[in-house]
Amino acid sequence: MRFLPVFRALGVIISIFGIAMLAPLGVSISFNDGAQTAYDEAIAITLFCGLLLWLGASRGGTAELRVRDGFLLVALTWTILPFFGALPLLIHLPGLSFTDAYFEATSGLTATGSTLLSGLDHLPISINFWRTFMHWLGGLGVIVLAVAILPLLGIGGRQLFKAEVPGPMKESSLTPRIAETARGLWVVYIILTIACALAFIAADMEKWDALMHAFSVMGLGGFSTKDASLGHFNSLSIELIAMGFALLSGINYATHFLALHQRSPRPYLRDAEIPFYLGVMALSIVGLTAYLMVFDVYESVWTALRYVAFHCISLATSLGFATTDYAAWPMFGQLWILFLGSFYACSGSTGGGIKMMRAIILYKQVNREILRAMHPRAVHPVRLGGSVVPDGVLHAVLAFSFIYMAIIVSLTLLMSASGLDIVTAFSAIVATLNNTGPGLGEVGPASNFSSLTDFQTWVCSFAMVLGRLELFTLLVVLSPAFWRK
Numbered sequence: 001m002r003f004l005p006v007f008r009a010l011g012v013i014i015s016i017f018g019i020a021m022l023a024p025l026g027v028s029i030s031f032n033d034g035a036q037t038a039y040d041e042a043i044a045i046t047l048f049c050g051l052l053l054w055l056g057a058s059r060g061g062t063a064e065l066r067v068r069d070g071f072l073l074v075a076l077t078w079t080i081l082p083f084f085g086a087l088p089l090l091i092h093l094p095g096l097s098f099t100d101a102y103f104e105a106t107s108g109l110t111a112t113g114s115t116l117l118s119g120l121d122h123l124p125i126s127i128n129f130w131r132t133f134m135h136w137l138g139g140l141g142v143i144v145l146a147v148a149i150l151p152l153l154g155i156g157g158r159q160l161f162k163a164e165v166p167g168p169m170k171e172s173s174l175t176p177r178i179a180e181t182a183r184g185l186w187v188v189y190i191i192l193t194i195a196c197a198l199a200f201i202a203a204d205m206e207k208w209d210a211l212m213h214a215f216s217v218m219g220l221g222g223f224s225t226k227d228a229s230l231g232h233f234n235s236l237s238i239e240l241i242a243m244g245f246a247l248l249s250g251i252n253y254a255t256h257f258l259a260l261h262q263r264s265p266r267p268y269l270r271d272a273e274i275p276f277y278l279g280v281m282a283l284s285i286v287g288l289t290a291y292l293m294v295f296d297v298y299e300s301v302w303t304a305l306r307y308v309a310f311h312c313i314s315l316a317t318s319l320g321f322a323t324t325d326y327a328a329w330p331m332f333g334q335l336w337i338l339f340l341g342s343f344y345a346c347s348g349s350t351g352g353g354i355k356m357m358r359a360i361i362l363y364k365q366v367n368r369e370i371l372r373a374m375h376p377r378a379v380h381p382v383r384l385g386g387s388v389v390p391d392g393v394l395h396a397v398l399a400f401s402f403i404y405m406a407i408i409v410s411l412t413l414l415m416s417a418s419g420l421d422i423v424t425a426f427s428a429i430v431a432t433l434n435n436t437g438p439g440l441g442e443v444g445p446a447s448n449f450s451s452l453t454d455f456q457t458w459v460c461s462f463a464m465v466l467g468r469l470e471l472f473t474l475l476v477v478l479s480p481a482f483w484r485k
Helices: 004-020 022-031 036-058 067-092 098-109 125-140 142-147 158-164 178-202 207-219 236-249 253-262 266-270 273-294 301-316 331-340 356-374 391-417 422-433 454-468 472-478
Strands: none
Touching: 004 022, 004 036, 004 067, 004 125, 022 036, 022 125, 036 067, 067 098, 067 125, 067 454, 067 472, 098 125, 098 454, 125 178, 125 207, 178 207, 178 236, 178 253, 207 236, 236 301, 253 266, 273 301, 273 331, 273 356, 301 331, 331 422, 356 391, 391 422, 391 454, 391 472, 422 454, 454 472
16 A cells, blocks of 8 residues: 555554653642543553554555655644544543644644633643643654654654754754654753753742643743743743743754754854844844833833743744733734744744744845846845855745745635634634744633634644644645645
8 A cells, every 4th residue: 555654654653642641641640630541541542543553554564654655644643643632631621522622732732832721720730731741742843753763663764854844954964864863852852841840940830830831831832730821920030931941942953952962052153043033032022112111001111021021032932921911012012922923933943933044035035136126137146144045945935935924814814704803813823823822812812712613723723733834744745746646
């Protein structure tokens, strides 16, 4: 059968995901929070399905994954895993529909952070642990984790890794073997997660809350154990820690890996995205703080600076935590921080959006066209980090940007046609497509996505997966050409 290698690899990934559920099961047993049965059943179902698929597909041989197989496997993984991730929620939480459970799990695994659950403060600790743990797994990619293991099982991972990881890492491996690359990225990820959790503990956050919020911060997800999100703690030190680690997680993990491997800060200095990354944030914080002071939103400039800095960083990196209801700001301020999430995170980071590298290339391409209009015969190559950007890359970025805008418009119109007001419809799509979390209107920071109909919830779930796979991976699989021999 043509796609047997895909189903075999998918079976392995599902089985690994089932094993990952042992973590919240252990938490449930330790705290005796009443959710143990949900994990027992969810683990049994997940492992049964995964092993059945793996063993069934293994009868067809052990053929290597092709490039086309990699695209299909990535798309199937990110659409099927949320079903299994939803099982503990669906089994334990009474009254939760399959649609809502799938949405919550999709939001967790895609590190979006949009939620439709309330009463988070009173949920069993293992349920909140599982929600945030899905952020952590999905942040760098369940696929990348599997790439480190699949070669040991006779399943090559290079095509899979290229289909999953965007940006510069598509072009070259950081180490000679792709599995070493994946393991290296996870080492950096784990080190930063531990450091973030310890920092939260040092800031007087309870240990389990610290760990779960560290999962969310490093995955740039945004699920919290509190209905009031990080605002529950009302702590400047906790907010500063979240901002600092969110900024770190928004930087290309390849850069972190190289800096650790070389034991030198030089990779950060050579990263072409970082000057824009820091510059855009500094200008946004200063400009928006001044804007809010003009409109007397806050009495003190320091209060304004505190809230503006936190929410600019939180939404720009696609973390999605909130400490106040920024829906009370003038509409420009709300739209600006939502807009930042569309492009701010660096390529190869756990953030969402079109990524800073594509935004830089678009800016330089526009500038080149302006110069060409004035000097038609002049040669103005687009450069990034001292290197000339090939025309093929420019065309790909332009195509991606067009598709990105077309999808936002199309899905916004679809949501609006289903009965939502335009602000809620637009912001819900932007927030889910960019994996940001909260939007505006009915899905703003003071509420959640529970008011959406089932149809609207499925549209948002689709947008989350589409955004997590940076559009092309899923669109390639959905195209008729993909299925032709």
